[in-house]
Amino acid sequence: MKDHPVRNSIYNVYFSPTKATQKIAYEVADAIAADRDLTSIAINLTKPKSRPVRAGGQENDVFLFAFPVYSGRVPAVLIDCIDQFEGDGAKAVVVGVYGNRHYDDALLEAADLLGERGFKVIAAGAFIGEHSMAPRVGAGRPDADDLAVAAQFGHDVAALIEQGATETPAIKGNRPYRDGMPDTGARPATTDACTKCGICVKLCPMGIIDADDPAQVADGCLQCNACVKGCPQDAKRFEGEQAAAIVAMLEGNCLERKEPELFL
Ligand SMILES: Cc1cc2nc3c(=O)[nH]c(=O)nc-3n(C[C@H](O)[C@H](O)[C@H](O)COP(=O)(O)O)c2cc1C
Ligand code: SF4
Numbered sequence: 001m002k003d004h005p006v007r008n009s010i011y012n013v014y015f016s017p018t019k020a021t022q023k024i025a026y027e028v029a030d031a032i033a034a035d036r037d038l039t040s041i042a043i044n045l046t047k048p049k050s051r052p053v054r055a056g057g058q059e060n061d062v063f064l065f066a067f068p069v070y071s072g073r074v075p076a077v078l079i080d081c082i083d084q085f086e087g088d089g090a091k092a093v094v095v096g097v098y099g100n101r102h103y104d105d106a107l108l109e110a111a112d113l114l115g116e117r118g119f120k121v122i123a124a125g126a127f128i129g130e131h132s133m134a135p136r137v138g139a140g141r142p143d144a145d146d147l148a149v150a151a152q153f154g155h156d157v158a159a160l161i162e163q164g165a166t167e168t169p170a171i172k173g174n175r176p177y178r179d180g181m182p183d184t185g186a187r188p189a190t191t192d193a194c195t196k197c198g199i200c201v202k203l204c205p206m207g208i209i210d211a212d213d214p215a216q217v218a219d220g221c222l223q224c225n226a227c228v229k230g231c232p233q234d235a236k237r238f239e240g241e242q243a244a245a246i247v248a249m250l251e252g253n254c255l256e257r258k259e260p261e262l263f264l
């Protein structure tokens with residue numbers, strides 16, 4: 001019997017309620033997979049049933065961890081997942097997608113957490129996605145230019161791996177990290193336009209929208225806006241002063257286009 005060389009993998013591990021992160025993650029992962037001849041394995045952490053998952057690597061595997069920046073941090077819901085990752089010396093790449101305000105300490109935090117799990121973080125990138133809470137901010141991002149930068153980032157990471165890189169680059173951010181999002185108990189309201197189609201029930205990464213009565217939303221809302229953006233009737237929305245103040249702050253300060261930042 002012939003011996004087949006073991007083909008190594010790239011694990012494309014992402015969380016992406018409104019799909020901006022997903023677009024960037026695939027672009028980066030596909031470029032690395034093509035250049036390094038790796039099998040691409042996608043692990044979508046967005047569905048509640050998919051978390052936590054034991055995921056890991058081996059020395060010649062590559063592990064891409066992609067997430068949306070929430071309050072300048074890694075979303076708290078992902079911390080339990082990261083605790084289940086096993087690096088075993090695999091190389092890791094961190095991708096944070098933020099809504100054109102700032103990524104603050106999120107990339108650094110993710111790199112630290114993966115380092116603690118035994119990964120060698122060799123690159124990180126901050127990319128821009130439409131702000132899930134304020135669609136005029138970062139509108140239409142990631143666009144074709146962003147996707148081209150993401151693909152080139154993947155090619156550059158592949159070249160780094162070819163050169164045998166194992167060092168973590170200097171990644172922008174501060175320790176201690178900034179405070180994460182306080183749990184305000186905010187959740188979307190549902191208008192009479194709701195037809196109980198159930199789309200939002202399937203989209204919710206926390207599984208907190210009642211399947212029989214989608215107007216009922218239990219505790220634990222991330223304010224990810226997947227239900228708001230995905231409702232074909234425009235029946236879900238965040239109401240009240242707090243939501244309006246966030247949108248006003250973002251539209252007042254964050255409309256100027258930001259560009260991806262790469263660390264490798
Ligand atoms: C709860 C929450 C907090 C956020 N905090 C930030 C932030 O600190 N800085 C920023 O620029 N964007 C922030 N955003 C915007 C998201 O990072 C951005 O919309 C991202 O593209 C969403 O990714 P997704 O489409 O993969 O869900 C926040 C969004 C949410 C829902
Ligand atoms: S997606 Fe909209 S219309 Fe459908 S169940 Fe949810 S709120 Fe109702």
Ligand code: SF4
Pocket residue numbers: 017187188203204205206207208209217220221222223224225226227228
């Ligand atoms: S209910 Fe909250 S967590 Fe669920 S999809 Fe809507 S905004 Fe996201």
